[in-house]
Amino acid sequence: MIPLIVCGASGRMGRMLIQAVTETPGVRLVAAIERPGTPELGRDAGALVGLPALDVALSDDLGAALQRAAGGCIIDFTAPAATEAAAALCARAGVGMVVGTTGLGDSAKAALQRAAEAVPVLVAANFSLGVNVLLGLAEQAARLLEGFDMEVVEIHHGKKRDAPSGTALRLAEALADGRGQKLSEAAVYARQGDVGPRTPGEIGVMALRGGDVVGEHTAFLFGPGERVELTHRATSRTTFAHGAVRAGRWLAGKPAGRYDMRDVLGLAGDAGRLAGPAR
């Protein structure tokens, strides 16, 4: 049984992850970690999600918990500062990382890169099969629809902290890749006031927030007299949770380095195959 640790255990995703671990063969929950001071510390992780007791008490000590996770990994859906701190601990303890936390800044990204020199690290802005297929389709569409204007719109629940979503950024990156552009040079993140006409080649990325929307992403490709819309709608977080646990099981025993969800799903290289020879 592969040992897994859920970090951010009492959050929206953390609760789903605890449940998903119990439903996935071949893995077992060895620790559930939360922020120091959380009132639920000490509570059984099973009770937290309405399941029978799992004999895993919610703890704030990731360092100690990692001693019980040799050969396994953590599944981190927390906040950028917590992910950064976890990266150093995991590298030292030799425990792999599956990271779903979005909105990572340069410092957290660098910490994950350093960790990947010692342990396997898989970072994904989205763990659903559908979104990972969408990324390949978007890259293909951008490659084939020469001269089309490309934009990304995402919608999430009102409690989401970062904007645009990590998935929207990956989607915009897939469009840029398809067109042979760098997203950092093409992206426009908000428009307001007298912005003038749209620049050819720019990729707009817009975020809407409200209600309980789990996550919606659309890549628009506007051409003369026609437009293509590629949309993914998540209707439940369980998709992400099961994808992340599957990633944890897949990652166990892999050599140190960086991985992404397309490796887990066997989609790596599919964008290229779908799109045909690069221009």
Ligand SMILES: NC(=O)c1ccc[n+]([C@@H]2O[C@H](COP(=O)([O-])OP(=O)(O)OC[C@H]3O[C@@H](n4cnc5c(N)ncnc54)[C@H](OP(=O)(O)O)[C@@H]3O)[C@@H](O)[C@H]2O)c1
């Ligand atoms: N990749 C994907 O497929 C995917 C899907 C959904 C969400 N996400 C991302 O996952 C992250 C979490 O999302 P969510 O909706 O579950 O948010 P959430 O409900 O706020 O859960 C995050 C949890 O992490 C806890 N936390 C914060 N700092 C911590 C620390 N130092 N140690 C341990 N736990 C800590 C938070 O505690 P407090 O509430 O006390 O701060 C909270 O319980 C976000 O970045 C979100 O964008 C990714």
